[in-house]
Amino acid sequence: MANLISFHDVCKHKCKNDCWILIHGKVYDISTFMDEHPGGDNVLLAVTGKDASTDFEDVNHSDDAKEQMKKYCIGDVDQSTVPVTKKYIPPWEKKEKSTTTETTKEEPGNKLLVYLIPLFILGVAFALRFYNNNK
Numbered sequence: 001m002a003n004l005i006s007f008h009d010v011c012k013h014k015c016k017n018d019c020w021i022l023i024h025g026k027v028y029d030i031s032t033f034m035d036e037h038p039g040g041d042n043v044l045l046a047v048t049g050k051d052a053s054t055d056f057e058d059v060n061h062s063d064d065a066k067e068q069m070k071k072y073c074i075g076d077v078d079q080s081t082v083p084v085t086k087k088y089i090p091p092w093e094k095k096e097k098s099t100t101t102e103t104t105k106e107e108p109g110n111k112l113l114v115y116l117i118p119l120f121i122l123g124v125a126f127a128l129r130f131y132n133n134n135k
């Protein structure tokens with residue numbers, strides 16, 4: 001069975017000579033790889049203590065790099081210990097999403113009010129007219 005490592009433990013290794021990173025649920029001890037990494041050691045240190053999957057994918061690593069990383073894998077992260085990060089959604093995308101969800105989430109009562117309010121105003125207007133005519 002694969003070695004299960006908590007996110008808390010991953011966060012304990014953030015130095016150049018003791019560096020663990022988390023990519024796609026797997027934990028890599030890359031302490032001996034720091035000086036060899038073609039992208040430099042700074043980028044690797046910058047992604048410690050978090051899920052580095054996106055950072056790793058953003059670089060578009062070669063198949064060779066993906067093959068190479070296997071030998072540094074020391075286990076799987078315990079997913080229940082990884083904090084859920086909220087993805088930043090730009091306001092313009094939020095608006096698009098909310099309009100589509102609003103239409104589906106709209107309560108039937110709201111639609112009814114759109115008809116009831118003008119009817120009510122009309123009713124009051126007629127009542128006033130009737131009242132004035134009777135005077």
Ligand code: HEM
Pocket residue numbers: 021028030037038039040043044047052055056059060061062063064065066068069072
């Ligand atoms: C065990 C994990 C990793 C291995 C084995 C690895 C390996 C490599 C290799 C072999 C290259 C040369 C280009 C290629 O073949 O794709 C490279 C480039 C690079 N890597 Fe990594 N890498 C790892 C993790 C990361 C992480 C987490 C980052 C974070 C951003 C990163 C950032 C970079 C950058 C910026 C380059 C330079 C790209 C360029 O100049 O074109 N790498 N890496």
